[in-house]
Amino acid sequence: MRSVADHARIVADLFSPTPIESVAIADALGRAVVDDVRAAVSLPGFDNSAMDGYAVRAAEVAGSSTDTPTRLVVTEDIYAGRTDRLRLDPDTAHRIMTGAPLPDGADAVVAVEATDGGVERVAIAAPVAEGTSIRRAGSDIAAGDTALTAGTVLHASQVGLLAALGVAQVPVHAPFHVVVLSTGSELMAPGVDLEHGQIYESNGAMLCAAVREAGGRATPVHFVPDDVEQFRARLDAMVRGDGPAGRVDLILTSGGVSAGAYEVVKDALSGHGVEFVKVAMQPGMPQGCGTYRADRDTAGSPGVPIVTLPGNPVSAQVSFEIFVRPPLRASMGLPAARVRRRARLTDDMRSPRGKEQFRRGVVTVDPDGAATVQPIGPPSSHHLRFLASANALIDIPADAADVAAGSVVEVILLDP
Incomplete structure (x- = not known):
């Protein structure tokens, strides 16, 4: 099996910096400035x-x-x-x-x-x-001084500074555009009465929200049936730019990548520039990635990067956090990595040796700054309720099996 670190590097290689565009500062919230911004006037401009x-x-x-x-x-x-x-x-x-x-x-x-x-x-x-x-004039900032350095993420105070300096527009990276495909004939929209064997579709909404929370742009394509030809036709339209989505930087799918029958994503994309592998992690072992190139009518097309995530909700979201979110943010000049810190376990944990485990947890920090983390819920990949209650992922290395309460572990903080 491929290691988590190796797969993360392979996925990251699919991402490229997005184009630079000049936008009004009111529309630049959450984006990173491309170049240093120098003050054209002093603040204050007069005594x-x-x-x-x-x-x-x-x-x-x-x-x-x-x-x-x-x-x-x-x-x-x-x-x-x-x-x-x-x-x-x-x-x-x-x-x-x-x-x-x-x-x-x-x-x-x-x-x-x-x-x-x-x-x-x-x-x-x-x-x-x-x-x-x-x-005094210039006591805040003098004309010619650097107001913001390249890479600064624009929050409210930075937008305020730019406005005070008379900056109307600022060059930033365009949002990374992800098309999110939900596959599965069993998936139904919210509000529909379910028949036996049907479920409400959740991965698309969750992954679109994750993309937007990371600073990107998400376009959902709902309920692609478990049909190889229909699935591939949707992808071909995206590669050709025929759809309303416009520029597509990444296609993100969930489900259909395991070893069983009716794995539509795997069946449709094998031999079309996408590699399917097992990654030594729990949850999220079945993964796929590559560059999808459509059939001969688009010969010579550079194709579109694609990442295929497993279908169980927790597996899909954890996989997004580990493999997709960091390079997606880096492509827009944003800080890529979630904050990691050390915390002391409150309970014993078991982890499958040979697999890096990402368990859901709740981190608490005491007044002295010491952190503890409580694992919540079982490790199974369908327990979405516990993921929704977690504020961290507990990262247990692949060479660990039994981790005793009181041990110090590394956690990935999930707060936006």
Whole structure:
């Protein structure tokens, strides 16, 4: 059997960086910037007031106190957004609002709370030092400085910084586009009354959600029957670009890859550039991957990468996490790997020697930062409820069999 690490490398080789596109910053959330972003303007762009108060010369109010306030004539009201350039004359004050530009000649702002709030004349009851409550031009970032480095993932604060710098669009990698095929004549859509032997289709919804959660774009193709010719016809249309999906970076299937009869994916793709193997892991042993090339009418086509996952829900999702999610994110310039950490087991575990086991678990971190992990549910690959309750996968090496409670193990954190 192929090792997990070897299969992960083979799958990763199918992925290529997605095209670069320039998008509005509001549409770039969750994507990584391709190049360094340099500030075209300084922040702040001008000296401005950090609070509501009065712009003054600090030396003129140095002797102020409650008993002997300094009284100044108020000659201007400066509001945020005022664009004319003002100058503060000696022995005067300008009433100023937060964010408003500081007048020339002023070197401090007295908070309104330290005054009587006068409009024509103001009594100032406390001294201020030079520079008090002034935001200096460029004190946040100076024009020409690097605002964001290449590879930075855009979250709300990064979008805010770009907007403040006047950046309207930013170059990012296009989303990786995955077409998710659900195969199986037994699969039914939610809301349909099931007959004996039928089940509601879940893998397609789960894998599409996993692709989107990873930052990609997912297009579901539902309920491809267990018919080799129909299945291959769907794939041929994708390779030719005939369908509405547009550019396809990867075809992802689940089910139909085991050793039994009626394995439609395996039957349809064997000999068409896809290799089917057993991987030394639990769950998820039957796997397949390669580049699908359609029949002779598309001779010379580069084909489309394809990854075929096992059909049991837990196997499909765990396989996605281990093999598909990291290179999918890397193709878009995003951090590829989930966070891994060490945690102490709360219960004994058994693992099949020779297979790397990924068990569902719940990690708890105490106030001191020490982590414990509790295995939940059996190792069987159909127990989707326990996967839905887990926040981690417990990674048990292939050379382990009995792992005692209290042992320190490696866990993969699943929090988005």
